Amino acid sequence: MFSVIVPVYRNAEFVPQLIAEFSGISAIAAERYGMPVEVVFVVDASPDDSYELLERALPQAPFRSQLLLHARNFGAFAAIRTGLRAARGDYFAVINADLQEPPELLLQFLDRLVRDDMDIAVGVREGRDDPGMSRLAANLFWAFYRRFVVKEIPSGGVDVFGCNRRIRDELLRLEEANSSLVGLVYWLGFRRCEVPFQRRARAHGKSTWTLAKKVTYFMDSVFAFTDLPIRVFTVLGALGVVLAACLGVFVFVMRLTGQIAAAGYTTTILVITFFGALNTLGLGLLGSYAWRSYENTKKRPLALVRSACFFDGASGPVSLYTGRRS
Structure with missing residues (x-):
């Protein structure tokens, strides 16, 4: 049949x-x-x-x-x-x-x-x-x-x-x-x-296949079949570390040569904001994986x-x- x-x-x-x-x-x-x-x-x-x-x-x-x-x-x-x-x-x-x-x-x-x-x-x-x-x-x-x-x-x-x-x-x-x-x-x-x-x-x-349903379906597929979000976040974290190291060396050299009288307020705020946003993004991605894992442990029909x-x-x-x- x-x-x-x-x-x-x-x-x-x-x-x-x-x-x-x-x-x-x-x-x-x-x-x-x-x-x-x-x-x-x-x-x-x-x-x-x-x-x-x-x-x-x-x-x-x-x-x-x-x-x-x-x-x-x-x-x-x-x-x-x-x-x-x-x-x-x-x-x-x-x-x-x-x-x-x-x-x-x-x-x-x-x-x-x-x-x-x-x-x-x-x-x-x-x-x-x-x-x-x-x-x-x-x-x-x-x-x-x-x-x-x-x-x-x-x-x-x-x-x-x-x-x-x-x-x-x-x-x-x-x-x-x-x-x-x-x-x-x-x-x-x-x-x-x-x-x-x-x-x-x-x-x-x-x-009834709306944009919102397409986005949900795409995100479910991404989290179910690939580690892409983790890899992207890892790359962003590595780039952030490199950027922070370069910026730290630059500020240190400028300070030693007397070209910076005091630490820059704008630079400090931008760095804090960038890494704060990056941490929030990472928590969101990890939380999505954790939530999906938890959902599957419930064994609901x-x-x-x-x-x-x-x-x-x-x-x-x-x-x-x-x-x-x-």
């Missing part, structure tokens, strides 16, 4: 299109590979009526599905993990509910995975049908991500991927809080291929499922239960 995980947040307008697109994907997968498709929708406590619309639509859908509701908003990556854990297939793929990634990409993932010569297939954007400022911001974000976090990331970034059961199981073993799922996919290694696609324009509403419902392809709900951990 092929399981497709769809995190849902503020995507109510897309529900009819999602059902139609996955109906087509299910039919093609059954015809081409003789494989049923299961779609796992994880509603991340969306404030709109996404859950209610899916709850009404899925019993009539021609494909197997699960509908999971988070107890609160845990974030898109936590929703993907919840879906991967609940999925029952042999192959898995992740796609966003706004359908800016073409659903046909799922079949391309499956085609590579069933050959058993690849463990992971990642979707690589060859272009984006987005507004100019959105393209610029996205390109800058992924350029920094590639430069400072994961050098193997394609220049266009990665949002969607497919994998086999071995990779799914390995990902779920890595229960890291405040990390990056995409970073973990690349950290795992294994046999990986890239599947190019053209990102489509968003049909409804605005993206990365998400909680308030309710879950199974649908067996136009035959109504199979079971309903609550209180699940992820």
Whole structure:
């Protein structure tokens, strides 16, 4: 079985299109590979009526599905993990509910995975049908991500991927809080291929992937996958020591030659301010690492499922239960 995980947040307008697109994907997968498709929708406590619309639509859908509701908003990556854990297939793929990634990409993932010569297939954007400022911001974000976090990331970034059961199981073993799922996919290694696609324009509403979320995601990735902040701070500290030593020698020589009658107030204030700011920056960086380490020692679940419902392809709900951990 092929399981497709769809995190849902503020995507109510897309529900009819999602059902139609996955109906087509299910039919093609059954015809081409003789494989049923299961779609796992994880509603991340969306404030709109996404859950209610899916709850009404899925019993009539021609494909197997699960509908999971988070107890609160845990974030898109936590929703993907919840879906991967609940999925029952042999192959898995992740796609966003706004359908800016073409659903046909799922079949391309499956085609590579069933050959058993690849463990992971990642979707690589060859272009984006987005507004100019959105393209610029996205390109800058992924350029920094590639430069400072994961050098193997394609220049266009990665949002969607497919994998086999071995990779799914390995990902779920890595229960890291405040990390990056995409970073973990690349950290795992294994046999990986890239599947190019053209990102489509968003049909409804605005993206919830805001600048603040991008900054948070970038910082989480930096602290989770690189020691760059520590190395930068170390270099700054070394430069500060060298600068202070040079300044001390200069002041001492000037004092001995009688060119300085009294110590300079301005110089003293600047030096104190510089090293005070440097110390504060260092404490902030070290505190970020310490806080993330502490968060992971708590062993809290990365998400909680308030309710879950199974649908067996136009035959109504199979079971309903609550209180699940992820």
